Every structure is written in structure tokens, then in C-alpha cells.
Amino acid sequence: MTGATGYHAGASAEDIVARHYAARGATLAARRWRGQGGEIDLILREGATVVFVEVKASRSFARAAERITPRQAARIMAAAQEFLDGEPRGQLTDIRFDVALVDGVGRVEIVENAFAG
Numbered sequence: 001m002t003g004a005t006g007y008h009a010g011a012s013a014e015d016i017v018a019r020h021y022a023a024r025g026a027t028l029a030a031r032r033w034r035g036q037g038g039e040i041d042l043i044l045r046e047g048a049t050v051v052f053v054e055v056k057a058s059r060s061f062a063r064a065a066e067r068i069t070p071r072q073a074a075r076i077m078a079a080a081q082e083f084l085d086g087e088p089r090g091q092l093t094d095i096r097f098d099v100a101l102v103d104g105v106g107r108v109e110i111v112e113n114a115f116a117g
Contacts, residue, residue, distance in 0.1 A: 068114075
């Protein structure tokens with residue numbers, strides 16, 4: 001997927017994931033937030049925790065998961081540190097990095113703490 005098709009497919013997957021988190025009680029803080037370190041698809045708040053979400057869509061959950069690279073994870077973590085500079089508790093903010101996988105029929109699978117250990 002490239003160009004406009006890829007953009008719209010990504011935006012659609014982000015919409016699905018944002019609704020999924022909203023149903024769990026999370027609130028959307030930012031969408032496609034861009035810092036010097038890179039872009040974060042969704043930033044949500046679950047109580048005092050800021051959740052940084054990378055959204056990946058493909059025909060299957062497995063194919064979507066394969067699209068996350070260590071380099072990309074590092075860029076997301078760097079951008080998250082930059083976002084936290086604007087938070088009241090700064091780097092002491094409770095955070096979590098999730099990966100949201102969206103399959104070809106719009107089902108969502110959330111991998112919480114995807115970049116841990």
C-alpha cells in the first residue's frame with residue numbers, strides 16, 4: 001500500500017483502534033503526534049497512565065505484527081520521551097507502549113507493553 005490508499009487504510013485502522021480504546025474508558029490525547037523523534041499513531045490516557053499506541057493493519061494479525069521493526073520501536077520510544085516533556089509529571093509519568101493490530105475484517109488485537117523487556 002502506498003500513497004493515498006495507504007494513508008486512508010492507516011487512518012481507518014486508527015479510527016477502529018481509537019474506538020476500541022474509548023470503549024475501554026480511555027480518552028484520546030493525540031493522533032499522529034509528531035516530534036523530532038518520529039510519529040506516534042495514537043496517544044491515549046487511561047487514568048494517570050499515558051498509552052502510546054502503534055497501529056499496524058494487514059490481512060492477518062500475524063502479518064501486521066511482522067511489520068514492527070526494532071528501529072521503529074526505538075523511534076516511537078524517542079518520540080514518547082519528547083511528548084512526556086509536556087506532561088505535568090514529565091518523565092515520571094506512568095506510561096505504556098501498546099501495539100494495536102488490525103486484521104483485514106477490522107478486528108483489533110491489543111498487545112499491551114509491546115516494547116517491554
